[in-house]
Amino acid sequence: xxxxxxxxxxxxxxxxxxxxxxxxxxxxxxxxxxxxxxxxxxxxxxxxxxxxxxxxxxxxxxxxxxxxxxxxxxxxxxxxxxxxxxxxxxxxxxxxxxxxxxxxxxxxxxxxxxxxxxxxxxxxxxxxxxxxxxxxxxxxxxxxxxxxxxxxxxxxxxxxxxxxxxxxxxxxxxxxxxxxxxxxxxxxxxxxxxxxxxxxxxxxxxxxxxxxxxxxxxxxxxxxxxxxxxxxxxxxxxxxxxxxxxxxxxxxxxxxxxxxxxxxxxxxxxxxxxxxxxxxxxxxxxxxxxxxxxxxxxxxxxxxxxxxxxx
Amino acid sequence: xxxxxxxxxxxxxxxxxxxxxxxxxxxxxxxxxxxxxxxxxxxxxxxxxxxxxxxxxxxxxxxxxxxxxxxxxxxxxxxxxxxxxxxxxxxxxxxxxxxxxxxxxxxxxxxxxxxxxxxxxxxxxxxxxxxxxxxxxxxxxxxxxxxxxxxxxxxxxxxxxxxxxxxxxxxxxxxxxxxxxxxxxxxxxxxxxxxxxxxxxxxxxxxxxxxxxxxxxxxxxxxxxxxxxxxxxxxxxxxxxxxxxxxxxxxxxxxxxxxxxxxxxxxxxxxxxxxxxxxxxxxxxxxxxxxxxxxxxxxxxxxxxxxxxxx
Numbered sequence: 204x205x206x207x208x209x210x211x212x213x214x215x216x217x218x219x220x221x222x223x224x225x226x227x228x229x230x231x232x233x234x235x236x237x238x239x240x241x242x243x244x245x246x247x248x249x250x251x252x253x254x255x256x257x258x259x260x261x262x263x264x265x266x267x268x269x270x271x272x273x274x275x276x277x278x279x280x281x282x283x284x285x286x287x288x289x290x291x292x293x294x295x296x297x298x299x300x301x302x303x304x305x306x307x308x309x310x311x312x313x314x315x316x317x318x319x320x321x322x323x324x325x326x327x328x329x330x331x332x333x334x335x336x337x338x339x340x341x342x343x344x345x346x347x348x349x350x351x352x353x354x355x356x357x358x359x360x361x362x363x364x365x366x367x368x369x370x371x372x373x374x375x376x377x378x379x380x381x382x383x384x385x386x387x388x389x390x391x392x393x394x395x396x397x398x399x400x401x402x403x404x405x406x407x408x409x410x411x412x413x414x415x416x417x418x419x420x421x422x423x424x425x426x427x428x429x430x431x432x433x434x435x436x437x438x439x440x441x442x443x444x445x446x447x448x449x450x451x452x453x454x455x456x457x458x459x460x461x462x463x464x465x466x467x468x469x470x471x472x473x474x475x476x477x478x479x480x481x482x483x484x485x486x487x488x489x490x491x492x493x494x495x496x497x498x499x500x501x502x503x504x505x506x507x508x509x510x511x512x513x514x
Numbered sequence: 515x516x517x518x519x520x521x522x523x524x525x526x527x528x529x530x531x532x533x534x535x536x537x538x539x540x541x542x543x544x545x546x547x548x549x550x551x552x553x554x555x556x557x558x559x560x561x562x563x564x565x566x567x568x569x570x571x572x573x574x575x576x577x578x579x580x581x582x583x584x585x586x587x588x589x590x591x592x593x594x595x596x597x598x599x600x601x602x603x604x605x606x607x608x609x610x611x612x613x614x615x616x617x618x619x620x621x622x623x624x625x626x627x628x629x630x631x632x633x634x635x636x637x638x639x640x641x642x643x644x645x646x647x648x649x650x651x652x653x654x655x656x657x658x659x660x661x662x663x664x665x666x667x668x669x670x671x672x673x674x675x676x677x678x679x680x681x682x683x684x685x686x687x688x689x690x691x692x693x694x695x696x697x698x699x700x701x702x703x704x705x706x707x708x709x710x711x712x713x714x715x716x717x718x719x720x721x722x723x724x725x726x727x728x729x730x731x732x733x734x735x736x737x738x739x740x741x742x743x744x745x746x747x748x749x750x751x752x753x754x755x756x757x758x759x760x761x762x763x764x765x766x767x768x769x770x771x772x773x774x775x776x777x778x779x780x781x782x783x784x785x786x787x788x789x790x791x792x793x794x795x796x797x798x799x800x801x802x803x804x805x806x807x808x809x810x811x812x813x814x815x816x817x818x819x820x821x822x823x824x825x
Contacts, residue, residue, distance in 0.1 A: 216590070242584065242587040245528065269587075269590075272587045275579050304615060305579070
């Protein structure tokens with residue numbers, strides 16, 4: 204089952220050195236979710252051949268412009284491209300007002316419905332559940348109301364060993380075996396033992412998106428053991444004081460969170476426009492957490508191990 | 515004296531085929547004015563090496579997203595780049611509210627002052643006067659309140675023929691000669707005749723920006739004889755009906771306005787995203803008005819004849 208992220212923007216505040224404002228696509232089992240939507244996100248999606256109307260859920264972490272200024276244009280283009288399906292838009296208080304005012308003044312009536320879901324950013328709670336996935340908020344410590352998002356796969360089923368199955372078992376029995384239940388005959392005797400014809404379920408993978416935030420230890424229990432953590436790293440150590448004052452993190456602080464939460468991999472991003480070269484970010488993070496990597500735009504990063512589609 | 519425009523965006527509605535939403539820079543005597551500000555305008559300015567904080571006046575024609583969605587990001591980046599000078603922002607009713615709401619919700623306090631100038635879009639009137647230039651509105655016929663902008667050079671002074679001037683004339687006399695006044699001695703006798711030591715003034719040039727609008731004959735007297743007309747041309751003749759319904763123009767209608775207003779040159783733009791190839795726009799316009807050209811992004815187009823800096 205596909206589970207990955209594609210980076211559309213890696214810079215903070217402004218466009219600089221070819222780097223765009225924050226936006227990411229999460230692809231889970233071919234369902235696309237957009238997290239944050241800086242200016243030019245629709246242009247980046249066109250560049251990386253991601254069809255806008257495959258997205259049904261958009262999550263906005265906070266209302267600093269570099270995280271949402273591409274949204275109104277994206278919503279308009281979805282309309283122009285003939286969208287009819289409702290769109291679920293999650294964001295802090297104020298987002299609905301901003302969007303509604305602009306569509307009202309431009310006398311725009313969309314051909315689809317936007318279902319605004321106003322987020323509380325002070326606590327962690329579940330905001331979306333699909334057949335295979337849950338999404339919950341992660342309270343962040345930023346200058347204005349801000350939360351991250353935790354994508355977690357639901358527990359999966361055991362995997363059938365087709366070779367070991369008796370012929371002609373009806374689907375109802377196959378489903379029982381996948382749930383770990385044995386197949387019994389009418390007298391109650393076990394005919395097929397789940398353990399003998401299945402493998403344990405694949406692990407359920409998790410992705411945590413944390414931007415923007417100061418160093419924030421309260422995150423650690425919430426994101427423990429996720430396979431992939433994206434954590435903002437606006438500054439290098441040289442500007443640690445500036446990070447604190449502006450409610451941002453250094454790459455090393457991001458790595459400390461990653462190390463203490465024992466995550467699989469850390470992806471850095473939200474770089475300050477003062478940096479042309481980013482190698483120091485990776486170096487400083489790796490001193491604390493070896494499995495740290497720079498995000499770069501257009502890159503798709505798998506979450507956990509790559510597994511077979513049918514698993 | 516420099517007087518030209520640089521096209522930053524040439525497409526309508528959405529980004530398509532590498533074409534951005536509407537934005538233009540007018541450069542008059544090294545003063546930069548921005549007209550409209552679609553999504554990604556600040557990125558385009560970086561691409562074409564135009565320094566954001568050289569701009570002191572921004573004109574927004576109307577509040578459809580493709581004409582202003584880059585504005586909030588641009589204003590933010592101006593702030594981040596240390597701007598202190600006030601910015602004059604001209605736009606229809608609603609613009610101030612949109613901008614103010616977003617800065618309020620993001621808790622942004624700019625280091626510079628924005629002087630909002632709300633435009634009436636139903637009549638043509640002067641909105642700006644500098645030492646050398648005036649700007650006035652052009653009422654357009656669009657689905658929502660919308661106006662274009664007419665940039666006109668003020669009448670210029672006569673040009674001194676340095677070779678023919680007597681030596682040692684004080685500046686007060688030089689200025690009089692440039693105004694066409696003769697220099698007289700104390701007895702009132704003409705000592706230097708302006709006509710003999712000066713050339714006539716250079717012509718005062720004009721630029722008319724007309725987007726978005728239906729075919730609108732009321733424009734003709736307002737823009738008569740301008741050196742350069744930018745007129746939207748969202749569609750080719752094939753979609754003339756769609757142009758009327760959506761309050762847009764075809765390239766041929768733009769050319770009719772150009773021809774009847776006897777302008778110097780016509781620049782087309784605001785192309786619909788349905789067109790990959792634009793040659794039909796130019797062809798259809800030239801059937802009516804030979805001096806028609808496509809706008810293309812990054813191109814700088816002089817207004818009137820190129821003249822010497824010192825003129």
